[in-house]
Amino acid sequence: MTRTRMPGISRRSTLALMGAGAMTVAAPWVARAQAKTIKIGMPTILSGRVAQLGTSSRNGVMFEVEKVNAAGGLAGRQIEMVIRDSKGQPQEAARIARELVNTDGCEWLIDGEASSGSFAVHEVARDLGVLCVHTCSEASSLTADPKQHIPNAFRCVRQGIHDSIVGGSYAASIAKAKGLKKWATCSPDYAYGRDTTGEFTLYLKRFAPDVEIISESWPKLFQPDYTEVVTKILQAKPQALYSCLWGGDLTSYIDQANIYAMFGQMEVFAVNMADYTALTVVKNLPKGIHSGNRYIKTFPTTPENAAWGDAYKAKYNEYPTNWSWQNATAVMFLAEAAKKANSTDGKKIAEALTGLTIKSPFGADGTVTMRGDDHTLVGYAIGWGTTIPQEPYVPEVKAGDWKTIFELEAEWKKSKGYT
Amino acid sequence: MPRSHRPFAPGPAHGYESAQVDLDAFAGCLTSSACLVTQTTSGLIIGMLLFLVAVGLTLIFGVLKVVNFSHGAFYMFGAYFAMTAYQLTGSFALAMLAGAAGTAILGLIFERVFMSRVYGADVLMQLLVCYAFVLIFDDVVRIIWGPEFKSMGMPSAFQVMPLFIAGGVVPPYYLLLIGVALLAAVVLGLGLSRSRIGKVIRAAAHNPGMVSALGINTGLIYGGVFALGGMLAGLAGALAAPVRSLTPGMGFSVLIESFIVTVIGGMGSILGALIGALLLGLIRSFGSLGFPLFTDGLMYLFMVIVLVSKPTGLFGKEAA
Numbered sequence: 001m002t003r004t005r006m007p008g009i010s011r012r013s014t015l016a017l018m019g020a021g022a023m024t025v026a027a028p029w030v031a032r033a034q035a036k037t038i039k040i041g042m043p044t045i046l047s048g049r050v051a052q053l054g055t056s057s058r059n060g061v062m063f064e065v066e067k068v069n070a071a072g073g074l075a076g077r078q079i080e081m082v083i084r085d086s087k088g089q090p091q092e093a094a095r096i097a098r099e100l101v102n103t104d105g106c107e108w109l110i111d112g113e114a115s116s117g118s119f120a121v122h123e124v125a126r127d128l129g130v131l132c133v134h135t136c137s138e139a140s141s142l143t144a145d146p147k148q149h150i151p152n153a154f155r156c157v158r159q160g161i162h163d164s165i166v167g168g169s170y171a172a173s174i175a176k177a178k179g180l181k182k183w184a185t186c187s188p189d190y191a192y193g194r195d196t197t198g199e200f201t202l203y204l205k206r207f208a209p210d211v212e213i214i215s216e217s218w219p220k221l222f223q224p225d226y227t228e229v230v231t232k233i234l235q236a237k238p239q240a241l242y243s244c245l246w247g248g249d250l251t252s253y254i255d256q257a258n259i260y261a262m263f264g265q266m267e268v269f270a271v272n273m274a275d276y277t278a279l280t281v282v283k284n285l286p287k288g289i290h291s292g293n294r295y296i297k298t299f300p301t302t303p304e305n306a307a308w309g310d311a312y313k314a315k316y317n318e319y320p321t322n323w324s325w326q327n328a329t330a331v332m333f334l335a336e337a338a339k340k341a342n343s344t345d346g347k348k349i350a351e352a353l354t355g356l357t358i359k360s361p362f363g364a365d366g367t368v369t370m371r372g373d374d375h376t377l378v379g380y381a382i383g384w385g386t387t388i389p390q391e392p393y394v395p396e397v398k399a400g401d402w403k404t405i406f407e408l409e410a411e412w413k414k415s416k417g418y419t
Numbered sequence: 420m421p422r423s424h425r426p427f428a429p430g431p432a433h434g435y436e437s438a439q440v441d442l443d444a445f446a447g448c449l450t451s452s453a454c455l456v457t458q459t460t461s462g463l464i465i466g467m468l469l470f471l472v473a474v475g476l477t478l479i480f481g482v483l484k485v486v487n488f489s490h491g492a493f494y495m496f497g498a499y500f501a502m503t504a505y506q507l508t509g510s511f512a513l514a515m516l517a518g519a520a521g522t523a524i525l526g527l528i529f530e531r532v533f534m535s536r537v538y539g540a541d542v543l544m545q546l547l548v549c550y551a552f553v554l555i556f557d558d559v560v561r562i563i564w565g566p567e568f569k570s571m572g573m574p575s576a577f578q579v580m581p582l583f584i585a586g587g588v589v590p591p592y593y594l595l596l597i598g599v600a601l602l603a604a605v606v607l608g609l610g611l612s613r614s615r616i617g618k619v620i621r622a623a624a625h626n627p628g629m630v631s632a633l634g635i636n637t638g639l640i641y642g643g644v645f646a647l648g649g650m651l652a653g654l655a656g657a658l659a660a661p662v663r664s665l666t667p668g669m670g671f672s673v674l675i676e677s678f679i680v681t682v683i684g685g686m687g688s689i690l691g692a693l694i695g696a697l698l699l700g701l702i703r704s705f706g707s708l709g710f711p712l713f714t715d716g717l718m719y720l721f722m723v724i725v726l727v728s729k730p731t732g733l734f735g736k737e738a739a
Contacts, residue, residue, distance in 0.1 A: 048668070051566035125506070189712075217711060224663050224672050225468075228707040231461040234588055235444070235708070236456050247567030255570060255662045259590035261581050281664070294533035363637025 016121050038077040041100025043121060044112030044136075045091045046085035050247065052277055053323055057112040057136060059316050059348050060327030068331060069398050074338035082106055086117055093117035095153060097124040108132070108346060110325070111328055115139040115192060119148075126150045131206075131346035133334065135327045138163075141191070143376040152317050152350050154375040156330040158194050158322070159337035163271060163292055165408045166400030167205020170384040174290065175208045175240065180267055182214045184238035186229055186253070188245055189218035192260045196271070203408070204242075216237055222249060226256045238266055246272035251282045258284055273387060274394045276319035285389040292384050295362075298395040300381040304361035311358050331369060331375070332358055364402060377404070424579050427588020445709030458704045465701025467600035471655035472673050473680035474607065475648030477494040481687030482624040482644045485534065486542075491670025491675065492556035493522045493649040497565055497656025498665050502571040515599075518657025519650045526649025530642050539642075547696075553671075560667040571660040579598040603651060604693050611689065620644060624687075630643045638649035679718055683725050685735025694733060 042061065044054035057342035065079045073079060082104050086093035088351075093113045100106040101124075105157040109132040111121040118137035131154045140161040144147055174180065185201065187193035205211050215236035217229045230253075233241060241262075243317060245253050250272055257263065272278065273291035293299050297309025297319070308328075312320045320328075337352035338344055353371035359378075362368060368379045384406075385397035413419045447453035476490045497518035504510075504517030537545050577592040611617035623630045623640045631637045655673075665670070670713070680699055684691025699718055707716040725733060 047561075047566070051561075055566070220715070222672070224467055224659075224669065226462055227460075227461045228704045231457045231588070231704070232707050232711075234457065235448065250662040251570050252662070253567065255573065255664075259577065259581065259592050259662065260588055276432070277567070281568060281570045283570050284446050284578065349600075398448060 007328040010089045024263065029186075031277065036077060037080040037081045038074055038108070039082055039104060039106040040108045040110055040394070041062045041097065041104060041106030042081060042083045042110045042112050043086045043096040043117070044083060044101065045088040045114065045117075046083075048088050050088055052134065052247070052321070053088075053114060054085065054112060056277075056318075056321040057323045058326035059312070060111075060320065061110060061331055063315065063324075064328045064331035064335075068099070069287050070336045074335060075342055075344050076380065077344055083112075086113060088114065088117065090117045090120040093302050094120035094124050097121045099130070101128050101130050106130075107344065110135055110327065112136050112327060114140070118142060122148065122150075122153055127345075131349055133330045135330045136323050137378060143374045144413055144416070146418055149374065152346060154333075154350075154353055154370055156333060156370070157326050157382060158374060158382065160192075161199060161409055161412055162378075162400075162405050164196065165203050165267070165405050166382050167271055167292055167384060168205075169199050169207050169400070169404070170398060171200070171240075171242070171290070172202050172207030174213070174267065175204070175211055178214035178239075178267065180240040181210050181212060182236075182238045182240070183211055184217070184233050184236055184266075185213060185240045185247065186217040186219065186241060186243045187223045188219050188223075188249060193218070193221075193244055200242055200244070200271070201203050219245075219249075224252065226253045229253075230262060234260060234262065234265070240267040240269065242269045242271075244271050246275075247277060248281075250278050254282050254286070255284070262287070270342070273324055274385070276393075278323050279387070279393045280319065283391075285387060287386075287388055289387045290384060291387060291394065293382065293394065293397055294361055295320050295325045296392070296394055296397070298392040298394065299383060299385070300362070300364065300366075300399075302366065303380075304362065304366070308361040327381075328378075329360060329362060329368060332360060363401065378406075424470045426694040440710055442709055445705065449676050449706070451586075453586030453588075454708075456589065457605075458587075458708065459701070460587065460589045460593065460597075461497030462699065462701035462704030464700070465703050467597050467700060468659055469673070469676055469680055469694050471600050471603060471658070471711035472568040472652045473670060473677040473684070473696055474604070474689055475651040476674075476677050476694045477684070477687055477689065479645060480681070481619060483534075483538065483641055485538065485545055486549075487534075487554040487681065488546060488647075489529075489556065489672070490648070490652055491672075492553055493526060493652035493670070494656040494673050495556070495560060495665075495667070495670040496525060497522045497534065497653025498571075498663070499560060499656075500653065501567075501657035501660045502665055503564075503571060505571055505574075511576065512573075514621075514660070515633035515654065515657045518660070521657070522653025523646040523650035525653075527642050527646040529649070530645035531638075534645065535638065535641065553695040557667045560597040563714075564665075564667075569641075570583050571665065573661045575687070577661070592661065598652070599658060603654065605690070608689055611700040614673050639643075661706045676718075679722050681732070683722055683732055685732030687736070690733055691734030 016062055044057050046054040065081055069078050082100055086096055097109055109130055111118055111132055111134045113121055113136055115137040118134050128150055134155040135157060138157055138160045140159050143155045159274045186196050187197040201213060215233060215238060219226055219234055220230050269290040271292040274290050275294035297306050309320055336358045337349045337356060340354040341348040353370050355367040357367050360368040362380050364379055364381045368377060371378045383397040383399040385394040387394055448458060472494050479487045497698060500521035501514040502520035528606035537548050579591055581590040583589045619635060622642060623637055625639050678691055680695040685693030701718050702721060703714055705716040710717060
């Protein structure tokens with residue numbers, strides 16, 4: 001007599017499967033730890049007025065994640081990005097960040113929020129102890145203030161104080177050369193506008209003590225009409241104007257100031273002009289606006305940077321933004337840290353990231369560094385130049401000097417009581 | 420110690436001092452013809468665009484007794500239609516026509532298909548329908564034109580040096596803008612008071628049942644008024660397109676100021692909308708000189724003063 005095995009799943013296999021199922025339910029972290037893919041959560045702004053912030057951040061991340069995955073992943077694990085829309089609301093950003101870790105099983109966070117949301121996500125990272133890389137917030141205090149410091153959070157973003165030092169120094173040199181003593185300012189009336197303008201004028205006056213601010217305007221964020229602001233500035237008759245308006249607000253302002261022929265009457269310094277989001281949208285871009293570099297494929301003037309910008313444009317049919325390169329850099333750092341640590345454990349990655357220097361198309365000398373003492377990005381290409389109405393838009397950029405930036409940043413930190 | 424050696428002297432938290440009130444600049448402007456001309460035309464420009472949006476709002480309320488919270492969307496569509504037409508044809512006149520005609524058709528469809536169903540309903544229901552369409556229209560724009568901001572660009576005919584009148588600066592494009600808005604005000608005012616259609620519209624606003632009993636199609640009148648209101652907002656959007664960035668949701672801020680205008684001028688009054696819009700424009704223009712951080716506050720303060728002294732608005736009629 002022969003025993004005939006019935007088709008289907010045997011009793012032994014069924015028991016084994018049930019056991020494994022019960023273990024997965026009872027101890028999900030075991031299953032998670034053994035997962036081949038590593039999930040990285042990313043709250044960012046994908047809808048509303050500044051949706052471009054989120055979409056270009058997402059593109060920047062995915063552009064590099066695909067490369068990392070193609071090369072074998074992070075310590076052998078493929079990256080799976082879980083990207084959610086916070087609508088630009090800080091409380092929503094915090095809720096999503098928590099959900100990404102607790103419910104979706106994300107092991108790390110990439111925080112693609114603007115400043116207000118970043119501080120909220122930072123608190124979630126502090127609470128959950130999860131590795132977090134901020135990729136959009138330029139507010140200096142996020143990493144400069146020691147009260148904000150946590151070992152598991154890093155900022156892979158240009159910083160307001162760095163831009164102000166370089167911008168103030170550049171503007172002062174123009175002011176001295178052209179005798180620009182009477183200045184006006186026009187910036188959006190919220191924390192970023194106030195802080196950035198304050199820091200810029202601080203360094204402008206430091207490098208050119210004769211400068212006097214004779215008029216200031218604080219239009220609301222997303223204000224549709226700037227006519228009264230433009231005419232107010234014309235009445236004050238300044239020799240130069242500084243503005244940190246950005247995005248659609250900046251393009252509206254330029255269009256409205258253009259028909260008053262404002263740009264022929266004064267030198268204009270608009271820190272956020274040299275970003276493709278604004279450069280490619282303004283139809284009648286005036287020649288000779290001074291701007292800081294946000295992302296521009298011609299600065300730094302290296303083949304690596306130009307190739308990266310072109311490849312990104314070929315993939316997404318638009319030029320990268322300032323947020324694109326910052327998010328891409330975050331993935332580059334994480335990949336290098338995973339290689340160094342030969343692990344995807346959050347703590348080991350944090351240790352590897354601290355003080356890590358990597359090769360980068362966006363580095364002033366071909367490298368960027370995640371500074372050890374305050375976990376923030378340094379060594380990126382930073383400079384100012386003047387615009388022309390067609391590509392390359394900012395033909396020549398005068399690079400900032402990182403030695404001076406470090407010295408003045410240290411002085412600034414001391415004055416704020418941060419060190 | 421020289422100032423340059425003390426870059427971090429204690430100061431306000433944001434490191435920047437702001438003037439709350441600048442009465443010197445305000446008084447100085449009142450005595451300078453150049454400043455008066457520049458600021459007055461600046462106020463007229465702001466006011467006239469607001470008037471075009473607010474007058475549609477007040478017209479719809481006057482006749483249909485509906486507060487159209489989705490009115491800002493017509494301003495937005497007007498701007499996008501104009502930009503697309505300008506990109507396709509390169510003609511500024513066609514762009515304006517596309518902005519106005521496109522929103523008129525949209526208004527007619529919106530009224531006939533959706534709004535006409537909630538005329539007898541609770542105000543809350545009307546509000547919800549309008550608000551739902553604010554969100555839907557914003558998403559439609561996002562799907563068709565994309566979420567990022569756009570710019571139409573100034574037509575080359577207007578890329579000229581501004582005019583200098585009594586020392587004041589006046590851009591030629593803004594003269595056109597003021598002229599078009601004034602023309603719309605005159606045509607609308609005369610049309611409603613003198614023409615037969617105007618009389619029928621006014622009669623329908625007063626007693627729709629009687630107008631209907633006389634054999635006049637009130638549905639057609641309602642649809643026409645809604646289309647006219649939408650067209651005026653669309654025209655405002657088209658005129659603003661060369662100087663303002665286009666973005667989904669751009670109608671919202673204009674809508675709020677338009678409500679202030681209609682409340683100040685009196686709900687349902689065209690003259691009230693014109694006077695209210697011009698006053699608001701001048702408050703913004705001169706307020707930005709004397710009270711730079713309280714310009715918006717001045718608008719609301721003025722609204723409160725008007726409401727306290729005349730609750731129906733400057734030209735509003737007392738309820739029967």
